[in-house]
Amino acid sequence: MNANLTADRPTFVTHLECSLTGERYAADQLHGLSRAGRPLLVRYDLDAVAATVSRDALAARETDLWRWRELLPVRRTENIVSLGEVETPLVPIARSGGPGVLVKDEGRLPTGSFKARGLVMAVAMARELGVTRIAMPTNGNAGAALAAYATRCGIETIVLCPEDTPEVNVREIALQGARVWRVNGLIDDCGAIVGKGAADGRWFDFSTLKEPYRIEGKKTMGLELAAQFGWELPDAIFYPTGGGTGLIGMWKAFDELERLGWIGSKRPRMYAVQAAGCAPIVKAFEDGVEHAERWEDASTVAAGIRVPRAVGDFLILRAVRESGGRALAVDDGEILRAVDDAARQDGLLLCPEGGATLAAYRQAKADGLVGADERVVLFNCATGLKYPMPPADNWLDRHGTIDFDAL
Amino acid sequence: MNANLTADRPTFVTHLECSLTGERYAADQLHGLSRAGRPLLVRYDLDAVAATVSRDALAARETDLWRWRELLPVRRTENIVSLGEVETPLVPIARSGGPGVLVKDEGRLPTGSFKARGLVMAVAMARELGVTRIAMPTNGNAGAALAAYATRCGIETIVLCPEDTPEVNVREIALQGARVWRVNGLIDDCGAIVGKGAADGRWFDFSTLKEPYRIEGKKTMGLELAAQFGWELPDAIFYPTGGGTGLIGMWKAFDELERLGWIGSKRPRMYAVQAAGCAPIVKAFEDGVEHAERWEDASTVAAGIRVPRAVGDFLILRAVRESGGRALAVDDGEILRAVDDAARQDGLLLCPEGGATLAAYRQAKADGLVGADERVVLFNCATGLKYPMPPADNWLDRHGTIDFDAL
Numbered sequence: 001m002n003a004n005l006t007a008d009r010p011t012f013v014t015h016l017e018c019s020l021t022g023e024r025y026a027a028d029q030l031h032g033l034s035r036a037g038r039p040l041l042v043r044y045d046l047d048a049v050a051a052t053v054s055r056d057a058l059a060a061r062e063t064d065l066w067r068w069r070e071l072l073p074v075r076r077t078e079n080i081v082s083l084g085e086v087e088t089p090l091v092p093i094a095r096s097g098g099p100g101v102l103v104k105d106e107g108r109l110p111t112g113s114f115k116a117r118g119l120v121m122a123v124a125m126a127r128e129l130g131v132t133r134i135a136m137p138t139n140g141n142a143g144a145a146l147a148a149y150a151t152r153c154g155i156e157t158i159v160l161c162p163e164d165t166p167e168v169n170v171r172e173i174a175l176q177g178a179r180v181w182r183v184n185g186l187i188d189d190c191g192a193i194v195g196k197g198a199a200d201g202r203w204f205d206f207s208t209l210k211e212p213y214r215i216e217g218k219k220t221m222g223l224e225l226a227a228q229f230g231w232e233l234p235d236a237i238f239y240p241t242g243g244g245t246g247l248i249g250m251w252k253a254f255d256e257l258e259r260l261g262w263i264g265s266k267r268p269r270m271y272a273v274q275a276a277g278c279a280p281i282v283k284a285f286e287d288g289v290e291h292a293e294r295w296e297d298a299s300t301v302a303a304g305i306r307v308p309r310a311v312g313d314f315l316i317l318r319a320v321r322e323s324g325g326r327a328l329a330v331d332d333g334e335i336l337r338a339v340d341d342a343a344r345q346d347g348l349l350l351c352p353e354g355g356a357t358l359a360a361y362r363q364a365k366a367d368g369l370v371g372a373d374e375r376v377v378l379f380n381c382a383t384g385l386k387y388p389m390p391p392a393d394n395w396l397d398r399h400g401t402i403d404f405d406a407l
Numbered sequence: 408m409n410a411n412l413t414a415d416r417p418t419f420v421t422h423l424e425c426s427l428t429g430e431r432y433a434a435d436q437l438h439g440l441s442r443a444g445r446p447l448l449v450r451y452d453l454d455a456v457a458a459t460v461s462r463d464a465l466a467a468r469e470t471d472l473w474r475w476r477e478l479l480p481v482r483r484t485e486n487i488v489s490l491g492e493v494e495t496p497l498v499p500i501a502r503s504g505g506p507g508v509l510v511k512d513e514g515r516l517p518t519g520s521f522k523a524r525g526l527v528m529a530v531a532m533a534r535e536l537g538v539t540r541i542a543m544p545t546n547g548n549a550g551a552a553l554a555a556y557a558t559r560c561g562i563e564t565i566v567l568c569p570e571d572t573p574e575v576n577v578r579e580i581a582l583q584g585a586r587v588w589r590v591n592g593l594i595d596d597c598g599a600i601v602g603k604g605a606a607d608g609r610w611f612d613f614s615t616l617k618e619p620y621r622i623e624g625k626k627t628m629g630l631e632l633a634a635q636f637g638w639e640l641p642d643a644i645f646y647p648t649g650g651g652t653g654l655i656g657m658w659k660a661f662d663e664l665e666r667l668g669w670i671g672s673k674r675p676r677m678y679a680v681q682a683a684g685c686a687p688i689v690k691a692f693e694d695g696v697e698h699a700e701r702w703e704d705a706s707t708v709a710a711g712i713r714v715p716r717a718v719g720d721f722l723i724l725r726a727v728r729e730s731g732g733r734a735l736a737v738d739d740g741e742i743l744r745a746v747d748d749a750a751r752q753d754g755l756l757l758c759p760e761g762g763a764t765l766a767a768y769r770q771a772k773a774d775g776l777v778g779a780d781e782r783v784v785l786f787n788c789a790t791g792l793k794y795p796m797p798p799a800d801n802w803l804d805r806h807g808t809i810d811f812d813a814l
Contacts, residue, residue, distance in 0.1 A: 001497065001635055001636060001637065002497075060467075062470075063469075063470055064496070082498075083496075083498055083754060083755060084495075084496025084497070084498045084512055084515070085496075086493050086494070086495075086496055086515055087493070088491075088493075089409075089471070089490075089491025089492075089493055090408065090409075090491070091489075091490055091491045105491055108491070108493055108515045110755075111756070112790060112792055135814075147754065148754035148755070148756075149754060150754075151750075151751065151752070151753070151754040152753055152754035152755075158814050160803065163802070167798075168792060168796070170799045171796035171797065171798065171799050172750075172756060172791075172792065172796060173799070174796075174797070174799030175747070175750045175751070175756065175796050175797065175799075176750050176751070176754050176756065177750065177751045177752075177754065179801070179814065180799055180801060181801045181802065181803040181814065182800075182801065182802050182803065183802075183803045183804075183805050184802075184803075184804060184805055184806070185805045189805050190805075192805075193803070193805065193809060196809075196811075197811050197814070200811065202811055202814075228408055229408060230408065340582070343558075343579075343582045343583050343584065344558065344582070344583070344584045345558070345584075346558070346559055347490060347554065347555035347556060347557075347558040347559035347583050347584065348490060348517075348555070348559075349518070349555075349579060349582065349583060383519060383790070383792065384579075385519055385575060385579065385790065385792050385793055386792055389575070389578035389579060389581075389582050390578065390581070390582065391574075391578065392577045392578050392580070392581030392582075392587055393589075394586070394587060394588045394589065395570070395588065395589050395590075395591075396567065396588040396589065396590045396591075396600070397590075397591060398590050398591055398592045398596050398597075398599075398600065399591070402600060402603075404603075404604050404607065404609055407542075407565050407586065407588065407604070407609075
C-alpha cells in the first residue's frame, strides 16, 4: 500500500570512499573499515539523481524514511526490511525550552529509537550483500534495532552490551530473537570482542561506522529536517553524541542536498552534546585537535552517549567546526533536571540523552551562543519510556473515607 | 510548519446526540453523559463537509491526525494541544500472523499508545469549553496521555488507577505533571470515586465515553485506515476491547465516510477481542443481549482490556453484529505466546492487548471465521516497551577466555 516499499526505484550509488584518505572502493561488495582503518562513505551520482527526481516529487510521497530512496544505497526493493519507519514529528517545548525550540522525537521509530534509521539500512544492505551472521556492541538501543530487523529477515544476530545496560534494552533484544550477552566493561570493550570474532570470520561486524550503511540511514534525519523546514534548515541543531553517526550523517545529507540544488549553502550550527562524565569529543574540540583520546572511567546516566572512543571522531569534529558550532558537556544533574522539566512543563518525556540536548541548549543560551529567537532543533533519540523514572506512591483506600480535598 | 496545526479550517459540528435515545444536545457546551446516562455522539453537517473538501485534498495534507480537521469537533486552531500525533504505520507480520495480516502500530503515538488520539481531542475540547480541572480512572495508558496533554496546556489533572497498574504507567503519569493515586480495586472502582468528585463539582469527569470527544479522536483510526487502504477497507479488524471507544469510533468513522461518498458500503468484520479472564462483551454477544453485565473477579495480563463494565456496551455490540463480526475471548497463555511469536518471528514487540488480537486472529482463522487470504488489521494499542518482558541473563567475562563457539 505504501509505494515507497513496493515501487522499484532507480538507485545511484557509484562507489564508496575512505573518509580520511579519499581512496575509492567498489560498491556492491561487502566492506568494513577502509584500509586506513576509517569509515567508508557512500557516494552517489547526484547529477543523475537531480535529473531523475525533484524535491517536490519526493515531498509528495508517503513520508516514511523510504521516500528518500534515490539518495539511499539499497538497490533492490525486495531487500528492504521495514517495521514502519515513520517521519518523526517536531514537537515544540515552549516552556522548558523556549519559543523557537523544537524536539525531533525519534522515539516514534521502530524499537523506540533513532537507531532504527541506521539499522534498517544496514540490515537491508547486509541482506543485499549476502551476510547471514552479524555481531554488534551496543549500549542498548542499537542492539534492539538490529535484533528486530535482522530477526525479521532471518539473519542471525549476536549482541554484546555493558553489564549495566538498562534491563528493558537487554530484554527486548533477547525477545526480538538475538543472542545477547552482558560484558563486564564499556561499549568499546564489547566492541573489541566483536572485532576479534569478525577477524576470525565468525560474523560480520556491525559496530558504529565500521560498516558503511548505518550512516546512510541516519542521514535521513537531515533529509527529513530539510523537508520539514520547507527546504531551509534550522539555525542550530543539538545532537547527543556518542559514536556520532547521526551528526556525521546529517552533515553529509546537507552537503548532498546542496549539490542537488535542493537547499542553499546556509547550514545549522551543529552542537555535539556529551555528558561531563564522558566527553572525549568536547576535550578534542577544546584542545583544537582532530582526533579524540579515549575517555577513561566514563560514567553518566545517559548511557547512549557513554562512548569513550569514537572511530569517526575526526568527522564529528570537522562537521562541528565547519558549521560554526561547538562540542558541549553537561553534567548528570542538569540532564535529569531537563528531563523532569520537559515532562512537567511540556508533557514530553525525553530520554536522558534527549535531556542532555535540552540542558546543553539552556547552557548555550545562557552563554550567548544561541539567540532566544533562533530556530533550534534538539534530538530526542529514544522514547523516555525505556528509562528509570522516579517512583510515584500515592495510595487511596476505596473502602475508607476519601478526603477529596487532598486529591 | 505543519499546516494542520496552524491553518484555520472550517468546522462543521451541528449538535450532539444521545447514542441510545437520539435526543439532541447543543454543541459548544460542556456535556457529560446524556440524560439517559449514555454516551453522546457528535454530529456534523456532512453535506457541507463534502462541499468544502475532497478526500484527495485531505490525503495531500501532512499525514498526522489533524489532517481530518473538518471531521473533528475542535473549532479554534489555537486550542489544539499537539505532541505530534503521527499517522501510525501498518506493519506486516507474515510469519507470526500470515501473508495478509497487518498490525496497526499505535505505540508510535505520543505517550506510546492509542489513548493519545482520544485525549488530544478531549483536552482540546476541554480547553475550548473552559475546563480547568480534570479527573480520570485509568488502567495506565489513558492516564499517561491525559497527563501529557493537560500538563502542556496548564489544565490540572487527577488520575486514579488500580493498585497493580504497571509501574512505568504510574511513574510516567506523575512525571508528566498529574497527581496520580493507586486504588485498591479495578478501573470501575476508580471510576466511582471520580464520578463522586465530579457530582460534587470538584472536577470534570474524563472517564471513557463519559465526555463526548475522546470517541472523535479515536475515530481517526478508522479515517486513517480508509486512507491507508486507498479508500477501501480491510476485510476484518481485530480490536482489543475494554471500554471499546476505538471500535465505536471506527464504526462511526466508516459511517461518516460513506455519507461523504468517500467510501462504499462495504465494511470490515469487526472482532471485539477480550481476555478470557474479563469478557463481559463476549458473554453478552453470545447471550444475544444488548447490554453486558459486570464481569466479577476480572483478571488478565492484558490490563488495558481489564474493564469489567463498559458504558458503551450496546454500541460495541451493535457495531460487531452489524459488521458480521464477533466478540472473541483469548486466554492469557495464548496472549503471551502471541507476543513472543511476533517478537521472535517478525521483530515486532506487541503490548499484551496487541498480542490478544493476534491470538484471537489465529483462533478465528483456525475456526474458519477468517480466510487465510483476507486482508486483516490487528490493533497494537501501545508500545510493547511498557510491559514486563522475560529476563535475559547471559554474562561474558572480558578478562577471561571467551568461548566464541558458544556465543
